Amino acid sequence: xxxxxxxxxxxxxxxxxxxxxxxxxxxxxxxxxxxxxxxxxxxxxxxxxxxxxxxxxxxxxxxxxxxxxxxxxxxxxxxxxxxxxxxxxxxxxxxxxxxxxxxxxxxxxxxxxxxxxxxxxxxxxxxxxxxxxxxxxxxxxxxxxxxxxxxxxxxxxxxxxxxxxxxxxxxxxxxxxxxxxxxxxxxxxxxxxxxxxxxxxxxxxxxxxxxxxxxxxxxxxxxxxxxxxxxxxxxxxxxxxxxxxxx
Amino acid sequence: xxxxxxxxxxxxxxxxxxxxxxxxxxxxxxxxxxxxxxxxxxxxxxxxxxxxxxxxxxxxxxxxxxxxxxxxxxxxxxxxxxxxxxxxxxxxxxxxxxxxxxxxxxxxxxxxxxxxxxxxxxxxxxxxxxxxxxxxxxxxxxxxxxxxxxxxxxxxxxxxxxxxxxxxxxxxxxxxxxxxxxxxxxxxxxxxxxxxxxxxxxxxxxxxxxxxxxxxxxxxxxxxxxxxxxxxxxxxxxxxxxxxxxxxxxxxxxxxxxxxx
Numbered sequence: 187x188x189x190x191x192x193x194x195x196x197x198x199x200x201x202x203x204x205x206x207x208x209x210x211x212x213x214x215x216x217x218x219x220x221x222x223x224x225x226x227x228x229x230x231x232x233x234x235x236x237x238x239x240x241x242x243x244x245x246x247x248x249x250x251x252x253x254x255x256x257x258x259x260x261x262x263x264x265x266x267x268x269x270x271x272x273x274x275x276x277x278x279x280x281x282x283x284x285x286x287x288x289x290x291x292x293x294x295x296x297x298x299x300x301x302x303x304x305x306x307x308x309x310x311x312x313x314x315x316x317x318x319x320x321x322x323x324x325x326x327x328x329x330x331x332x333x334x335x336x337x338x339x340x341x342x343x344x345x346x347x348x349x350x351x352x353x354x355x356x357x358x359x360x361x362x363x364x365x366x367x368x369x370x371x372x373x374x375x376x377x378x379x380x381x382x383x384x385x386x387x388x389x390x391x392x393x394x395x396x397x398x399x400x401x402x403x404x405x406x407x408x409x410x411x412x413x414x415x416x417x418x419x420x421x422x423x424x425x426x427x428x429x430x431x432x433x
Numbered sequence: 434x435x436x437x438x439x440x441x442x443x444x445x446x447x448x449x450x451x452x453x454x455x456x457x458x459x460x461x462x463x464x465x466x467x468x469x470x471x472x473x474x475x476x477x478x479x480x481x482x483x484x485x486x487x488x489x490x491x492x493x494x495x496x497x498x499x500x501x502x503x504x505x506x507x508x509x510x511x512x513x514x515x516x517x518x519x520x521x522x523x524x525x526x527x528x529x530x531x532x533x534x535x536x537x538x539x540x541x542x543x544x545x546x547x548x549x550x551x552x553x554x555x556x557x558x559x560x561x562x563x564x565x566x567x568x569x570x571x572x573x574x575x576x577x578x579x580x581x582x583x584x585x586x587x588x589x590x591x592x593x594x595x596x597x598x599x600x601x602x603x604x605x606x607x608x609x610x611x612x613x614x615x616x617x618x619x620x621x622x623x624x625x626x627x628x629x630x631x632x633x634x635x636x637x638x639x640x641x642x643x644x645x646x647x648x649x650x651x652x653x654x655x656x657x658x659x660x661x662x663x664x665x666x667x668x669x670x671x672x673x674x675x676x677x678x679x680x681x682x683x684x685x686x687x688x689x690x691x692x693x694x
Contacts, residue, residue, distance in 0.1 A: 240600065274691075275693075
């Protein structure tokens with residue numbers, strides 16, 4: 187079996203007295219696109235942070251199984267909702283950041299940067315500052331940076347949520363194609379159900395806080411029916427989460 | 434109701450900057466000052482005139498006096514400010530990055546920062562002697578604390594999301610410090626430099642007024658003792674110019690280093 191899979195075992199996470207996630211057991215199969223949906227504040231992003239080792243869970247653990255491809259420089263690679271670009275580096279400089287500390291030779295680094303910029307439609311923007319780019323172009327830089335390290339697992343933290351609806355639709359198709367080409371395992375967190383059924387091979391539904399796994403649905407056949415089914419699963423939780431006071 | 438145009442109601446509250454008007458105001462004031470003196474509206478033994486100051490400065494330049502004092506002042510400023518800034522940067526970095534340094538460091542900085550540094554000049558003279566040592570200590574000490582505080586605040590304000598991003602790509606500690614934290618904190622650090630440069634000039638003059646033969650501060654004090662108002666105000670003018678030049682250099686540095694903003 188090729189690629190990297192992840193296994194979440196009995197993960198619980200608390201922020202102070204607040205339980206964000208409770209008893210999560212989840213298998214992320216290698217090479218698949220798993221989408222995690224749930225009402226706001228259900229711990230989706232926390233779960234993603236735990237999956238890639240950016241958050242230390244209060245209990246339980248995550249294990250990775252399989253072997254990344256030999257040219258993989260950073261097995262668990264994130265794309266962030268707020269893009270997380272360095273404003274003082276150009277587009278090419280932001281992609282370079284992911285490669286500079288690796289063993290990649292300088293010439294190879296340059297050609298790798300040019301390659302991912304071309305893939306993401308950024309070739310003409312290599313020298314632009316992030317502040318000059320639209321939100322959609324900024325997130326293209328985010329995905330270019332992620333692709334540059336040849337990731338084994340792409341961890342997408344609501345990558346389209348900061349964008350307007352039209353830009354989101356535009357990028358969705360591009361990102362789906364890029365991801366398919368990269369051949370990585372993908373975990374995609376979103377609150378957008380249309381996005382979930384469009385992208386996912388499996389959809390994990392979390393309940394409202396404390397987040398538990400409510401359902402795991404395979405994606406096939408009628409996507410509209412599936413979206414309706416997802417909404418019926420989430421609706422009451424979303425309504426209750428909406429009325430909740432924040433701590 | 435009859436047809437009426439909708440009146441524009443968002444007038445005002447939008448002042449326009451006119452640099453020429455500013456320059457013209459200053460020139461007019463200088464002119465008034467000069468004319469006032471020529472009309473004997475005030476005694477020039479108490480207040481010099483623009484031409485009197487200009488003559489005094491020209492005389493200082495011709496005699497080489499200006500350079501003798503300015504060289505001493507600039508050297509103290511450069512050494513004192515640079516050493517205080519470097520030490521403040523190092524302390525600020527340690528306090529901002531390490532738990533072991535944070536609370537102890539902040540406690541020391543908070544306790545010593547409010548001391549008026551001019552009050553320490555006599556103590557520094559006892560410790561480091563009447564010569565250059567006490568002057569450097571006054572400047573360095575005065576620059577150190579604001580630099581430390583500005584550095585800590587600037588590093589604390591670097592978005593956590595950028596640090597997490599760097600960690601997610603496996604950047605080692607030193608690379609994160611060099612490529613994320615320092616550039617991210619640079620705007621705040623440079624804003625701190627603006628303040629410490631002004632502080633340094635104030636402390637320089639104060640330190641030079643005690644036990645210095647050379648330096649613009651000493652020159653101003655001597656001129657005062659001799660009731661030479663023209664020379665005294667020439668010294669003040671030179672100090673103002675020095676402040677303007679230093680602020681201009683930092684402004685240019687900001688525009689260059691922060692051109693990504």
